[in-house]
Amino acid sequence: MSRDGIAELARRRGFLWLSFEIYGGAAGFYDYGPLGAMLKRRVEEAWRNFYLKEGFYEIETTNVAPGEIFEASGHLESFTDRAVVCKHCKSFFRVSEGVDVHEKCPECGGELESAGEFNLMFQTRIGVPKGERDEEAQKKSEGYLRPETAQGIFLNFQRLLRFNRDKLPFGVIQIGKAYRNEISPRKSLIRLREFTMAEAEVFVVPGEKNDHPRFDEVKDRKLWFVPNDGEEGEKSVEEAVRSGIIANEYLGYHIAKVEEFLERIGIPQDKLRFRQHRQDEMAHYARDCWDAEFFSDRYGWMEIVGVADRGDYDLSSHASHSNTDMGVHVQMQAREGEAEKAKVIPHVIEPSYGIDRIIYALLESSFYEEQVGKEKRKVLRFKNEIAPIIAAVFPLLNRDELKNKAREVFQQLRNESIFVEYDDSGSIGRRYRRQDEIGTPYCITIDYETLEDDTVTIRERDTMKQVRVPIGEVKDVLVVAL
Amino acid sequence: MSRDGIAELARRRGFLWLSFEIYGGAAGFYDYGPLGAMLKRRVEEAWRNFYLKEGFYEIETTNVAPGEIFEASGHLESFTDRAVVCKHCKSFFRVSEGVDVHEKCPECGGELESAGEFNLMFQTRIGVPKGERDEEAQKKSEGYLRPETAQGIFLNFQRLLRFNRDKLPFGVIQIGKAYRNEISPRKSLIRLREFTMAEAEVFVVPGEKNDHPRFDEVKDRKLWFVPNDGEEGEKSVEEAVRSGIIANEYLGYHIAKVEEFLERIGIPQDKLRFRQHRQDEMAHYARDCWDAEFFSDRYGWMEIVGVADRGDYDLSSHASHSNTDMGVHVQMQAREGEAEKAKVIPHVIEPSYGIDRIIYALLESSFYEEQVGKEKRKVLRFKNEIAPIIAAVFPLLNRDELKNKAREVFQQLRNESIFVEYDDSGSIGRRYRRQDEIGTPYCITIDYETLEDDTVTIRERDTMKQVRVPIGEVKDVLVVAL
Numbered sequence: 001m002s003r004d005g006i007a008e009l010a011r012r013r014g015f016l017w018l019s020f021e022i023y024g025g026a027a028g029f030y031d032y033g034p035l036g037a038m039l040k041r042r043v044e045e046a047w048r049n050f051y052l053k054e055g056f057y058e059i060e061t062t063n064v065a066p067g068e069i070f071e072a073s074g075h076l077e078s079f080t081d082r083a084v085v086c087k088h089c090k091s092f093f094r095v096s097e098g099v100d101v102h103e104k105c106p107e108c109g110g111e112l113e114s115a116g117e118f119n120l121m122f123q124t125r126i127g128v129p130k131g132e133r134d135e136e137a138q139k140k141s142e143g144y145l146r147p148e149t150a151q152g153i154f155l156n157f158q159r160l161l162r163f164n165r166d167k168l169p170f171g172v173i174q175i176g177k178a179y180r181n182e183i184s185p186r187k188s189l190i191r192l193r194e195f196t197m198a199e200a201e202v203f204v205v206p207g208e209k210n211d212h213p214r215f216d217e218v219k220d221r222k223l224w225f226v227p228n229d230g231e232e233g234e235k236s237v238e239e240a241v242r243s244g245i246i247a248n249e250y251l252g253y254h255i256a257k258v259e260e261f262l263e264r265i266g267i268p269q270d271k272l273r274f275r276q277h278r279q280d281e282m283a284h285y286a287r288d289c290w291d292a293e294f295f296s297d298r299y300g301w302m303e304i305v306g307v308a309d310r311g312d313y314d315l316s317s318h319a320s321h322s323n324t325d326m327g328v329h330v331q332m333q334a335r336e337g338e339a340e341k342a343k344v345i346p347h348v349i350e351p352s353y354g355i356d357r358i359i360y361a362l363l364e365s366s367f368y369e370e371q372v373g374k375e376k377r378k379v380l381r382f383k384n385e386i387a388p389i390i391a392a393v394f395p396l397l398n399r400d401e402l403k404n405k406a407r408e409v410f411q412q413l414r415n416e417s418i419f420v421e422y423d424d425s426g427s428i429g430r431r432y433r434r435q436d437e438i439g440t441p442y443c444i445t446i447d448y449e450t451l452e453d454d455t456v457t458i459r460e461r462d463t464m465k466q467v468r469v470p471i472g473e474v475k476d477v478l479v480v481a482l
Numbered sequence: 483m484s485r486d487g488i489a490e491l492a493r494r495r496g497f498l499w500l501s502f503e504i505y506g507g508a509a510g511f512y513d514y515g516p517l518g519a520m521l522k523r524r525v526e527e528a529w530r531n532f533y534l535k536e537g538f539y540e541i542e543t544t545n546v547a548p549g550e551i552f553e554a555s556g557h558l559e560s561f562t563d564r565a566v567v568c569k570h571c572k573s574f575f576r577v578s579e580g581v582d583v584h585e586k587c588p589e590c591g592g593e594l595e596s597a598g599e600f601n602l603m604f605q606t607r608i609g610v611p612k613g614e615r616d617e618e619a620q621k622k623s624e625g626y627l628r629p630e631t632a633q634g635i636f637l638n639f640q641r642l643l644r645f646n647r648d649k650l651p652f653g654v655i656q657i658g659k660a661y662r663n664e665i666s667p668r669k670s671l672i673r674l675r676e677f678t679m680a681e682a683e684v685f686v687v688p689g690e691k692n693d694h695p696r697f698d699e700v701k702d703r704k705l706w707f708v709p710n711d712g713e714e715g716e717k718s719v720e721e722a723v724r725s726g727i728i729a730n731e732y733l734g735y736h737i738a739k740v741e742e743f744l745e746r747i748g749i750p751q752d753k754l755r756f757r758q759h760r761q762d763e764m765a766h767y768a769r770d771c772w773d774a775e776f777f778s779d780r781y782g783w784m785e786i787v788g789v790a791d792r793g794d795y796d797l798s799s800h801a802s803h804s805n806t807d808m809g810v811h812v813q814m815q816a817r818e819g820e821a822e823k824a825k826v827i828p829h830v831i832e833p834s835y836g837i838d839r840i841i842y843a844l845l846e847s848s849f850y851e852e853q854v855g856k857e858k859r860k861v862l863r864f865k866n867e868i869a870p871i872i873a874a875v876f877p878l879l880n881r882d883e884l885k886n887k888a889r890e891v892f893q894q895l896r897n898e899s900i901f902v903e904y905d906d907s908g909s910i911g912r913r914y915r916r917q918d919e920i921g922t923p924y925c926i927t928i929d930y931e932t933l934e935d936d937t938v939t940i941r942e943r944d945t946m947k948q949v950r951v952p953i954g955e956v957k958d959v960l961v962v963a964l
Contacts, residue, residue, distance in 0.1 A: 014641070014645045017638060017641055019543060019544050019547075019634075019637075020547065020548060020551060020637060021637070021638075021641075022637060022640070022800065022804040022806045023548065023550055023551065023637075023803075023804050026548055026608065027609070028608075028609075029544045029546070029547075030544075031541065031542065031543040031544065031634065031638060032541060032542040032543075033541055033638070033641065033642075033645065034539035034540065034541055034642075034645055034654075036541075036542075037539075037540045037541050037542045038540065040542065041540075049899075052901075053896070057516035057519075058516060058519045058520065058523075059513065059514060059515055059516055059518075059519050060513065060514040060518075060519045060522065061501060061513040061514075062501050062511045062512075062513065062676050063545065063659055063661075063676060064511070064604065064627070064661065064675070064676050065501075065502065065511075066502060066505065066508055068505055069502060069505065083610065092609075092610040115610075118610060122546065122606045122607070122608075122625075123606060123607070124604045124605060124606045124627070125604070125605070125663075126508065126510075126604075126663065126675065127509070127510075127574075127663060127664070127665065127666075127675075128565065128574040128597075128600060128665050128666075143604075145546070145606070145627075152501075152513065155501075155502060155503070155504060155505075156499060156503075156513060156515070158504070159496070159499055159515065160515075160516075163496045163515065163516055165907070172516075177545055177659070179545075179546065181607075181608065181609060182609070183609065183610050184609075184610075193546070193608065193609075194544050194545060194546050318504065321505075322504040322505050324504045414535070417531075419534075425647070
């Protein structure tokens, strides 16, 4: 497996392109080319269906929000990174392992000094401030690009509760852009300034966090845990919850679901681990947080999903800042066994997925180079569920009678809403290689036998084996594979 | 049909919610609740499939972009509105019909004076400027939220051309957020500061604009045209192109496709017209532009789609600002009938859809109130293609044996990826009313007969008629309807 191989292939084949490249590019921004956009869309669709099946609702809220939202959420105060500046070349760097005031400048070797805390939100101004543009009006017009999609869900909590007929627990999902004005991102997909998050916020009665109704469905799943104290190792979710490594069943259930989803779309299980945040790296809103980390050949262990227990932090903050009642009446078991109504602020369990990093992980872990005869075959072994293109249809030779028949088969499959491609340029071998490189699971070839008996060959990407099937059965072969 | 009726229903049933409402809301920002998000997703999916069938590619580019992009695109100079300010109460207003310096302040009746031109882009700053924060560094770090998705496509033109194997014409689509920092938007879906656009950019050889290969498929479609000189009236697309009302076949073809799409998702044809922009309202990049306008009972004629001929404006501007070659070698017919290669800058034809306004148009034009017995029935007559929920499954009575069977049918349909809902609360009549209000085409009821012979009743939303079918055939009834 080659690291540069996949980066080069991703650019050449239209998966990922550096944004604004004709103007020299900009660190922290990437575009999805045609195949990347299709891959991303399929991953998002798989994610959405996965959580809709949990009975969750999807909503869509805004990217821009007024400053008071982030005053309440704590992001204005706490969503910051420490920076250092080089005394010599004036370059700024984010303080991290390897870069701190006592180190040397990574650019010129000069001396570094502290440059203070930087808030990571992109700031903007909403509208033309009314009245004289005095300090208060300026302040009121401050807006920010959201650093997470979650706040839009919290702000609508009361309406969502009513939509769920005033019952807890319930879950709400959102897929959308989020933004972090990183101090010094490199030109890679790993630390983006604009990225796509897929987040689920699960609202639960605080006293019921240890009683997830479907915990049994996940309890035997074995994961690799790296707790912030104690030894790392493989454990079942049930063991991890019972032994106190994971704080409660809800958190355990959602950690297990994260792994189930990642495995389903094709992230290899042996490249995944769940690492608990240390107290000093936890977000300001989190009581506990576990990262799903993917082992990248290029970058080492990297976070691709975070699962946090946010407690009542967000709802309580918004309740007091907006002077709104976020309490919910719930049935509680009283001591004598009789039910009584109590008012609680729900707790929030949040699985938060970084879609772009997942796309990177899929590209890297699906990429294989192998010797076939005297050629090197490059192939993306995407699962059928996420492959951008399901099948390609080829005429064996560049002759009208074969091309017409191939176009007919192509159109037939498109009409069945199966996303297929047509290709008649270059040798058949070259066309196979091209489809291997973009991860297409099947190639359908029309030859002279097709004109006689209406059969085609279907070549499978990974085994490179071919079978001959009647045209009428092609759809079934592809659909079964889905 | 009642205008307030649909606004109230859209809020109550979870289609559209004013953003940040617990903080008093903010003009120009709306959230999609669970049903609104589902409706929007289905409209976007229909749109995507419509243009993918044209053979177009989808890409995804960034919301934030450096200032130099918009210097090149002309938006920094020309994407502006004139504003006036009230001398008395200091309120700002956008100059429009009804508000100008010689009018009175709409808020307090005071005297207005000019407040100059305001750029409508949201400004932000990307990263920590390197080196001393002098004027040049500040300037370099300026960024903006995109006012249209189109620029991201133009910037990737060369890569997209290569992806299309260096051949013209080709089309590229993008669905995503765009932003306009409106001076004084009201609290409605019509003038949003953050909105979703769905845009297609079609790149064509300038000399071939009058030769669309599939013009025949649309030429007989009859539309209502309002040209900027000459009389309005109904004409076929072919008549409109031949008589010079529409400048060329490509523009005509795409105007016809816009109408085909809008009709397909359920915008009534008799509420649509195509109005040509006057010279003084045309965007700075446009040579010609036609708006698809929807007649709203509440707002009158409103733009929901624009179809522009952008000529070579964007590619030529980016070519000179970024010093990049945007030329394409194409075969030209020389005078003696021999082909020769020439280099051209492609022209761009652009259908640009405002998804939020289309959602509003769908809600308004699908909404009916009708007397049924002594009750008023409120119903959203969505087409099956876009209804958020396809069918609801009910037990007739609140008894365990019926509820269990109903849940089984519900799960069976969900497993077939049909988006159904389960509901057992309240009377059956109330449950029908609720589904009518959210536009669900079918209600499936499980009763005691079901337990005997495995049949259910299916009630159709618009006719309110019921048929009894075997459970095994339910799927076919729904799928045929899709």
